[in-house]
Amino acid sequence: MRGIAIRLRVSPMRPSRPASRYAIPSAPRHGLARVLSKMGVCSRSQAEKAIREGRVSVDGKVVLDPERPADADRQRILLDNEPIAASTRVYIAINKPRGLVVSAADERGRDTVYDLLKDAGLPWLGPVGRLDKASEGLLLLSNDSVWAARLTEPKHHVDKTYHVQVNDIPDQALLDRLIEGIVEEGERLAARRAVLLRHGEKNAWLEIVLDEGRNRHIRRLLAAHGIDVLRLIRVAIGALPLGDLPKGKWRHLTAEEVRALGEK
Missing domain, CATH: 3.30.2350.10 (Pseudouridine synthase)
Incomplete structure (x- = not known):
């Protein structure tokens, strides 16, 4: 009996497609309150309050959990029905007088450093470090949370x-x-x-x-x-002096001053 030759046609293996084309997007890294804060929209505590009050939505849905992961680059985030956008970075120095509290709102109704900024047309700014009520002198405020952390975290030793x-x-x-x-x-x-x-x-x-x-x-x-x-x-x-800034007055930092402080 003659043998029957069977020829199998084997298709060449196709090269695998680059995994990166099919990679699952990485999950958002920060909670919603921190996202708002990092964008300079408001302080983290203010963001947490707004979220719990139902004033913040993500992709059309109200979010009540300040720690829910969010990504401002990929999601539409609204605060009071207005789209949020990263604020222009602002850096100012104040010569804080004695007797003012370093707080946006004091539960005891005391005067705060923000009273010095009324009608200044500035975006929300957070204090970079603190001075107690009885202390005075150089105080920095900014809406750049990364820069602020660089100056205040103990490991940086500014x-x-x-x-x-x-x-x-x-x-x-x-x-x-x-x-x-x-x-x-x-x-x-x-x-x-x-x-x-x-x-x-x-x-x-x-x-x-x-x-x-x-x-x-x-x-x-x-x-x-x-x-x-x-x-x-x-x-x-750091290398930034109070200088001759009058008590109770403020000024914008120069780009060189901002850069020098951030590099320390």
Whole structure:
């Protein structure tokens, strides 16, 4: 019996298509409240409030969860029925007077630094760091949350320089102890630099530099050594000085100043 030859036709394998053409788009990385904040529309707390009040929609649906993932590049996001768009980046310096609260709205009705910006025609701006009510001097505000984080996150160690009037005349040993630091309630409080600027008979002015700031950092550090603060003025952030900016006034930062601070 003759064998029967069977010829099989095998189609050549087609090259696989690039996986990237069929890759599933990556999921949005940030919650809705953070998206609004990063775009400079409002603060994160303001965004959370607006979302919970039902004032924000994504692709036509009202979202009530501030942490729901969202992507402003791929989704249509409305706030009060108006499309959101990234605001022009604004960076300003204020010479904060003593007695003002660094807050957009104070629950106790106290005057805030935002009273200095009334009728200025500025977009929403958030404080870059804080100064307590009794402190004064250089305060930055911006709607650029990435830039602000670069200046305020402890890991970046951006110097803040203060002139501090105290009710004593510290000697060098005490200044050294300020640099050595203390631990209070689990927090390490220390100065990067502390020098005596001038003194009278009963009080003195110190220059204190911090490379990270905790709540009431300088006041707590000095109080631990029995010294009271009479005045506390922030005179520089990084290489940016307060300069001759009048008390209660503000100005735009130059592009060079913004870049220099962001590069620290």
